[in-house]
Amino acid sequence: MNYTQRKTLKQIGQSIREMREAQGMYQKDLAKIAGIDCSFLNFIEHGTRNVSVGILLKIGRILNFGVEIKPFDKENENGLDK
16 A cells, blocks of 8 residues: 555545544444444555445545545645545
8 A cells, every 4th residue: 555545544534433433433333334334444544454435435425525536645645525
């Protein structure tokens, strides 16, 4: 996994954690509803594991956020906002 991929995974995980906490939800509760292991959710939130689009969409539905595809930004080396 290269630097850009690691950075992207960390950004995704941080966003998930912030939205989960803003709703007062514990990791174990989100994991149970999403049908994933709590330790896997922890890895996702820390950006240390890849997450499938299917799981990301499922978590998004639970936390009421959408998943957006952005064009690759060659200048910033990722498709995410800074």
